[in-house]
Amino acid sequence: MLHGIPASPGIVIGKAYVVAKQAPRVEEKAIAETEVPQELKRLQHAVDRSERELQKILQLTEQKVGSQKAKIFEAQIMILADTFLFDSIRKRITKDLRSAEYVVHREISKYQQVMMNSSDEYMRERAHDVEDVKNRIIRNIQQDKLISRFDASSIVVSEILTPADTILFSRNEVLAYATDMGGITSHAALLSRSLNIPSVVGLKEITKHVQSGNIIIVDGYTGSVIIHPTEETITRCNERKAEHLQFDTRLKEIRELTAQTMDGKIVQLCCNIEFSEEALNVHAQGSNGIGLYRTEGLFMRTENYPSEEEQFIEYKTVVEKARPHKVVMRTLDIGGDKVVSNASSEENPFLGWRGIRVSLDMPEVFQSQLRAMLRASAFGEVWIMLPMISGIKEIRKAKECLEHAKNSLRNEGIVFDENIRIGAMIEVPSAAVIAGEIAEETDFLSIGTNDLIQYLLAVDRGNENVSSLYQEFHPAVIKTIRSIIIEAHRVGKTVSMCGEMAGDPIALLLLLGLGLDEFSMTPYILPEIKKIIRSISYHEAEEIANRILEMKTEDDIKDFLRVNLHTMVPELLLE
Ligand code: PEP
Ligand code: MG
Numbered sequence: 064m065l066h067g068i069p070a071s072p073g074i075v076i077g078k079a080y081v082v083a084k085q086a087p088r089v090e091e092k093a094i095a096e097t098e099v100p101q102e103l104k105r106l107q108h109a110v111d112r113s114e115r116e117l118q119k120i121l122q123l124t125e126q127k128v129g130s131q132k133a134k135i136f137e138a139q140i141m142i143l144a145d146t147f148l149f150d151s152i153r154k155r156i157t158k159d160l161r162s163a164e165y166v167v168h169r170e171i172s173k174y175q176q177v178m179m180n181s182s183d184e185y186m187r188e189r190a191h192d193v194e195d196v197k198n199r200i201i202r203n204i205q206q207d208k209l210i211s212r213f214d215a216s217s218i219v220v221s222e223i224l225t226p227a228d229t230i231l232f233s234r235n236e237v238l239a240y241a242t243d244m245g246g247i248t249s250h251a252a253l254l255s256r257s258l259n260i261p262s263v264v265g266l267k268e269i270t271k272h273v274q275s276g277n278i279i280i281v282d283g284y285t286g287s288v289i290i291h292p293t294e295e296t297i298t299r300c301n302e303r304k305a306e307h308l309q310f311d312t313r314l315k316e317i318r319e320l321t322a323q324t325m326d327g328k329i330v331q332l333c334c335n336i337e338f339s340e341e342a343l344n345v346h347a348q349g350s351n352g353i354g355l356y357r358t359e360g361l362f363m364r365t366e367n368y369p370s371e372e373e374q375f376i377e378y379k380t381v382v383e384k385a386r387p388h389k390v391v392m393r394t395l396d397i398g399g400d401k402v403v404s405n406a407s408s409e410e411n412p413f414l415g416w417r418g419i420r421v422s423l424d425m426p427e428v429f430q431s432q433l434r435a436m437l438r439a440s441a442f443g444e445v446w447i448m449l450p451m452i453s454g455i456k457e458i459r460k461a462k463e464c465l466e467h468a469k470n471s472l473r474n475e476g477i478v479f480d481e482n483i484r485i486g487a488m489i490e491v492p493s494a495a496v497i498a499g500e501i502a503e504e505t506d507f508l509s510i511g512t513n514d515l516i517q518y519l520l521a522v523d524r525g526n527e528n529v530s531s532l533y534q535e536f537h538p539a540v541i542k543t544i545r546s547i548i549i550e551a552h553r554v555g556k557t558v559s560m561c562g563e564m565a566g567d568p569i570a571l572l573l574l575l576g577l578g579l580d581e582f583s584m585t586p587y588i589l590p591e592i593k594k595i596i597r598s599i600s601y602h603e604a605e606e607i608a609n610r611i612l613e614m615k616t617e618d619d620i621k622d623f624l625r626v627n628l629h630t631m632v633p634e635l636l637l638e
Pocket of ligand 1: 253
């Protein structure tokens with residue numbers, strides 16, 4: 064049994080499909096002389112990145128299986144340090160005017176061929192290392208993705224999944240995901256939750272223990288993976304699966320009811336979605352609408368940016384499916400770990416060109432999105448939400464862009480909701496500090512805890528090495544959430560939360576007690592959250608929140624919340 068991080072719930076027994084890293088395809092591509100500096104830069108980035116990856120694998124291998132086995136990675140790192148080889152690659156890019164990946168492919172293949180032809184077996188073995196390094200560099204140049212073809216009805220086992228891979232695989236009836244890397248709020252994990260695909264991430268070395276065709280059990284509730292389970296284990300897992308199903312059936316009974324506490328406090332429960340197909344969950348799960356529609360799904364599926372018309376069709380579909388409820392559409396939030404095909408690589412993507420920064424720098428892309436959203440607002444209730452806001456200036460600029468889009472539509476006689484609401488996500492610490500001022504400039508706020516926690520605590524949300532430091536219940540996180548709510552309420556604005564914390568049953572008493580108005584979450588958990596709200600009292604939640612504000616550590620806070628929740632709602636299946 065291997066232990067990882069439970070990223071999407073559900074228990075699945077099935078055949079593994081291990082995603083081997085395929086050799087990347089390389090075509091001969093001529094470049095202009097003016098493109099040479101850019102190609103050399105791409106090469107350098109890819110080499111640096113490959114080295115960082117290999118150092119990490121080396122360290123992990125040393126820790127887990129000892130330094131003898133880790134030597135293979137040392138050898139690969141040494142290849143990257145071969146100045147003779149890389150000088151000649153740089154020279155060939157400059158002189159032959161060919162793309163970096165092509166020259167890397169050609170030059171390293173030559174080197175590899177010499178080794179393959181050697182009579183020395185050791186040399187021939189090393190040729191495989193050279194091949195690995197070559198593919199790694201090329202993949203990093205191309206920012207290539209893992210392959211997307213596999214046998215239907217399998218459990219995908221891989222080192223890592225990018226959000227794009229998660230989407231691609233999901234088209235092939237994937238049963239579950241189990242990956243070496245990744246954290247609970249990595250976008251691939253979020254996607255698997257939206258797609259209702261059980262998954263466990265951060266297993267560190269599952270790809271080493273499992274081979275394609277092996278029977279494995281992925282338990283997305285507890286974060287464990289069992290390889291070659293016995294009959295007895297399979298029976299036990301099936302029993303647990305049935306228990307969960309039973310509980311889910313009971314939840315369906317409260318679908319049509321309001322999310323109201325026993326003492327009368329009503330809150331809004333909304334769904335987070337990424338694809339138009341998911342919009343039907345709004346009714347199926349008994350929600351008050353869509354609190355976060357991540358529009359980048361559409362951008363990640365297409366090679367280039369989708370046209371205004373393509374976006375309009377998609378947004379209108381969502382609005383019509385959610386009607387009569389609202390849809391909070393978030394403007395494009397690419398960057399970070401959500402890379403679209405034509406984005407360039409950055410050293411610190413999470414601190415780089417992301418979210419609103421991209422939109423404001425690309426006015427045409429932004430205009431087409433705003434116009435598409437405005438046009439969709441003629442078909443139902445649409446709110447617009449801005450991601451990655453770090454200060455007032457970005458909001459003012461974005462509002463100017465919105466005005467511009469409105470004017471262009473008015474000139475063309477196209478109808479839209481003249482009173483469309485615009486809000487800001489609070490997910491950057493600077494925005495949290497000035498939440499009151501931001502609330503004054505907007506119609507609503509929505510707390511994005513996935514990013515807020517990573518930026519506040521300086522913990523990469525997708526890095527399994529530091530996942531234990533990624534703490535929802537860190538007192539600084541709680542105090543920040545409290546202050547955002549107080550500040551927004553002071554100027555009469557509502558506050559939603561659309562980060563994963565909003566759907567965490569353990570966090571519910573606290574968030575309710577702090578006065579949060581709306582909770583937007585992955586649809587599958589919504590009925591359970593409603594059940595809890597209907598079983599507790601707001602007054603008690605307030606008292607609990609006040610007690611928590613006095614507590615000093617995440618462990619104390621979590622234990623306190625867990626015990627209280629258990630006492631109030633004993634039938635919950637808390638894993
Ligand atoms: C968040 O950061 O909490 C959020 C909801 O946005 P995303 O997860 O898409 O970055
Ligand atoms: Mg975010």
